[in-house]
Amino acid sequence: MSAIQQKVSEPVSDELALVQAAKGGDVGAFEELVRRYDRNVFRIAQHITQNREDAEDVVQDAFLKAYSNLEQFQGQSKFYTWLVRIAVNEALMKLRRRRPERMVSLDEDVKTDEDSLPREVADWSPNPEQQYSQAELREILTRTIQGLPPSFRTVFVLRDVEGLSTEETADALELSIPAVKSRLLRARLQLRDRLSRYFQKRESGDGKQ
């Protein structure tokens, strides 16, 4: 079984030049950075807040905060990783405001029964996603990932959906590398387990009616 192919990240050679120009007051250069990353920031924000309006606010607030604090970006990490850190914090603030009854923290380390390996593992159908329409599949995937604790969901989205490396994810979330790895493993296993309800291979003659 081969390893998962990592996403190829965009070339960053000219990125520092754009950041330098933006620091010097070139709003056009900053606009280019917005153009490069707005989709990613929106997706991350929507995954964390689970709310479209909040995600729109997060995109604006995160880029404005980045612009106002460009002087603090020293170029030790990639601009994108630095931006993601700002966006994740903005998104978590939104989530806390919306759900004040439940403290939301990235340090949250949730133990659940789903962590252990089940004794009977049902295999999936080949190409299970093709059993559903695109709209149905989207609904299943959204509902499934929304069931994860925010700390797991965020790590999974940065690593596996956005393609950040373990080190970049740790940097963006201010977590240790072992903490990222442990959350990622559990997020992946929990999603797999939950998706099995939809994708499980059905015995012949036992077709879904």
Next chain:
Amino acid sequence: MKCSEFLQELTNYLDGVIDARTKSELEDHLAWCHNCYVVCDTTKKTIEIYRDSQLYPLPEDLRTRLRSAIVSKCQARKKAGPKQV
């Protein structure tokens, strides 16, 4: 190798960040343990399905609106001076 040990290494294995010896031990285990094979295979599919799913796309009109709001606020801040937050 026990199933629990396999599970601990699953993320490193799927990410391809594992030394050759551990990799061959994991693959020996996969060859005879059907449960772990299925968990490994379907976890990989889980990741691929999410990666390819394009959940939450940003529509072009919304994108344009957000970008022009950001740019005009940046310009306002520039005029107000660099220390304004």
